[in-house]
Amino acid sequence: MKKVLIVDDSETVRTQVGRALIDAGFEVVGAGDGMEGLQQAQKSKFSLVLLDINMPRMGGLELLDRLKAEDQTKHVPVLVLTTEVQESMIDRAKKAGAAGWIVKPVKMALLVAAVTKVAA
Amino acid sequence: MTNRSTIDTIIQGAVVDLFHSLEIASAPLAPASGQALREQPDLAAFVHFNAAAGSGVLCLGCPLSVVQLAEKASYTALAKEDWIRELMNQLMGRVKKRFLQFGVHLNASLPSPASKQFIDRHGVSLHSKTYNFRTIRGSVVVVLDAQIDDRQFAYCGAVQLRDEGDIILF
Numbered sequence: 001m002k003k004v005l006i007v008d009d010s011e012t013v014r015t016q017v018g019r020a021l022i023d024a025g026f027e028v029v030g031a032g033d034g035m036e037g038l039q040q041a042q043k044s045k046f047s048l049v050l051l052d053i054n055m056p057r058m059g060g061l062e063l064l065d066r067l068k069a070e071d072q073t074k075h076v077p078v079l080v081l082t083t084e085v086q087e088s089m090i091d092r093a094k095k096a097g098a099a100g101w102i103v104k105p106v107k108m109a110l111l112v113a114a115v116t117k118v119a120a
Numbered sequence: 121m122t123n124r125s126t127i128d129t130i131i132q133g134a135v136v137d138l139f140h141s142l143e144i145a146s147a148p149l150a151p152a153s154g155q156a157l158r159e160q161p162d163l164a165a166f167v168h169f170n171a172a173a174g175s176g177v178l179c180l181g182c183p184l185s186v187v188q189l190a191e192k193a194s195y196t197a198l199a200k201e202d203w204i205r206e207l208m209n210q211l212m213g214r215v216k217k218r219f220l221q222f223g224v225h226l227n228a229s230l231p232s233p234a235s236k237q238f239i240d241r242h243g244v245s246l247h248s249k250t251y252n253f254r255t256i257r258g259s260v261v262v263v264l265d266a267q268i269d270d271r272q273f274a275y276c277g278a279v280q281l282r283d284e285g286d287i288i289l290f
Binding site for chain 1: 213
């Protein structure tokens with residue numbers, strides 16, 4: 001079973017996205033900020049990381065950089081799920097190695113389809 | 121703030137769109153300046169923001185009856201304080217996007233829960249404006265307490281910005 005790490009400081013988002021992914025057959029692990037997300041990513045193997053940008057302690061772009069800098073996590077595809085729409089930020093994530101950018105709020109069926117397509 | 125009509129349009133459009141995404145219809149009422157709230161919200165959250173054009177606080181509040189509508193639409197029980205903070209986050213995202221169309225880049229803090237005293241205090245502030253929205257199950261309130269220099273507003277028209285719900289695979 002493919003395992004997805006959802007990193008978002010909103011319990012609401014983690015619950016709603018997690019439920020949709022579980023219904024689609026994924027195993028899901030949640031983390032409430034970038035620091036916790038990094039620890040989870042180092043602890044076990046994920047098929048995909050879904051991360052928010054604006055979070056306490058460690059934001060999503062820093063987490064993306066950290067994931068791509070480590071041998072253990074650099075091949076895990078990362079999708080960004082955020083309210084941010086600035087092209088400069090999207091370009092920054094693309095250059096850092098993200099697999100895609102999703103603007104909140106998103107229809108769960110479309111999000112699940114994107115995760116299914118991108119998950120390793 | 122003197123460019124009220126532009127800012128009013130930004131705030132009202134963002135709120136109506138936000139609640140539409142939750143399958144809740146909301147109708148904006150006439151904004152009021154520096155007045156105490158007509159109804160106290162059960163749940164509220166706020167963000168601080170700043171930009172070259174100014175800075176301020178944006179608060180969002182709603183009654184539990186509106187939360188129940190959202191629960192019905194999402195088929196899930198919501199962690200209410202977290203939900204209102206996430207809603208504030210999504211509202212700020214929409215407001216930021218609309219300001220970008222006027223060349224104004226807002227930086228916002230993470231959303232935090234707002235007490236009734238907090239939202240009341242900002243509601244009666246000298247620079248504040250209160251926006252009420254009627255829904256089928258009660259009123260949503262947004263308070264903008266900000267000093268924004270509207271002389272820095274320049275409509276950029278054709279700026280290509282991503283929409284809510286967009287999925288971009290690289």
